Amino acid sequence: MSLIKNNNKGMTVIVKTIVKFVTPPIILFGIYIFFHGHLTPGGGFPGGVIIASAFILLTLAFGKEVASQKLKKSTASLLESAGALIFLCLALAGIAAGGWFFVNFLPKGYPLRILSAGFIPLANIGIGIKVGVGIFAVFLVLAIFRTFVKK
Amino acid sequence: MWQIYSLAFLMIVGSLVAVHTRYLLSAVISLAVVGLVLCIAFLYLQAPDCAITQIVVEVIALIILIRATGAERDVSEIKGKKEIFAAETAVIFIIVFAFFVFRALSDLPEFGHPLMKVSGEYLKEGLKQTGSANLVTSILLDYRAYDTLGEVTVLFTAILGAMIVLREVGRKKR
Numbered sequence: 001m002s003l004i005k006n007n008n009k010g011m012t013v014i015v016k017t018i019v020k021f022v023t024p025p026i027i028l029f030g031i032y033i034f035f036h037g038h039l040t041p042g043g044g045f046p047g048g049v050i051i052a053s054a055f056i057l058l059t060l061a062f063g064k065e066v067a068s069q070k071l072k073k074s075t076a077s078l079l080e081s082a083g084a085l086i087f088l089c090l091a092l093a094g095i096a097a098g099g100w101f102f103v104n105f106l107p108k109g110y111p112l113r114i115l116s117a118g119f120i121p122l123a124n125i126g127i128g129i130k131v132g133v134g135i136f137a138v139f140l141v142l143a144i145f146r147t148f149v150k151k
Numbered sequence: 152m153w154q155i156y157s158l159a160f161l162m163i164v165g166s167l168v169a170v171h172t173r174y175l176l177s178a179v180i181s182l183a184v185v186g187l188v189l190c191i192a193f194l195y196l197q198a199p200d201c202a203i204t205q206i207v208v209e210v211i212a213l214i215i216l217i218r219a220t221g222a223e224r225d226v227s228e229i230k231g232k233k234e235i236f237a238a239e240t241a242v243i244f245i246i247v248f249a250f251f252v253f254r255a256l257s258d259l260p261e262f263g264h265p266l267m268k269v270s271g272e273y274l275k276e277g278l279k280q281t282g283s284a285n286l287v288t289s290i291l292l293d294y295r296a297y298d299t300l301g302e303v304t305v306l307f308t309a310i311l312g313a314m315i316v317l318r319e320v321g322r323k324k325r
Contacts, residue, residue, distance in 0.1 A: 037285065037288050038283040038284060038285050038288045038289070039283075039284045039285055040285060043285075043287075043288050043291065043292075077314065080307070080310065081307075084303055084304075084307050087299075087300065087303055088300070091296065091300060102293075102296040102297065102300075104281060104282075104293055108281070108282030109282055110282075111278055111282060111283075111284050112284045116282045116283070116284075117281055117282040117283035117284075117288075117289070118281070118282060120281065120282075120283050120288060120289065120292045120293065123292050123296075123299075124288070124292070127299070127303060130303060130306070130307070131306065134306060134307070134310040135310075137310060137314060138309075138310050138313050138314070141313055141314050141317045
């Protein structure tokens, strides 16, 4: 509540209230999309973009400062690099496990369970983190640049 | 295996030249050499779709970089022996390129002859081989994982470029 009252920037109270209720389900839906990438349509890329859209919604409704508190730009670029590195390390781990680049070295498990398909869910998580945070970082950078030009 | 090592060595040499050269245009062109060798490496690894994307992106990036660096000012005219050298280099590169294209494409089936052969194989064996119920994901992250890695790299580079070009720190105040 303090978030809504103490901040005059951004949009009206109606928009802020609705965004406050809507943002957590959007983030949860994005996480669902990239955790179930090997079972249902979706995967790391769309899941990440959904999460980024939630943060962009926060930025639009509450202004740049509040969204930057939730996810700083330095943290965003760190997480983005981490996501890319997760994916690359998974690919390289195939060589360490005695196969080749991108060999699916983890056990396959039973189909249609969440712990199946070897390293594909892990790769989806890495791509999801990378895409989501990266697109949000680009948005933040563009927003900052626009205010810079206005000065 | 030695082919891929020599290509990697050529790429490293190209990037070293790009870092250490004095002229912007030379840096941009040696960067393009790295991209071209990477394209040949894709052909050698039998990923022609990656190679096509790589060559197109590389050419466009080269044009944009040359325009962006304003490097047309220090273009010196090439005459005499250097012209012959340039022609020889072009011919050698075309031959190397054709060799790897032949290596990569000779194993592919005839154009359109066994219809949906590869896709049918994926549809039949996908679940058994990867354990992923979503076939698109099994293709993106298992059969075609190189493509996804390239896509992630492209996105990473784009975001890096946007953050560097539009940064606040280090910008001169007017």
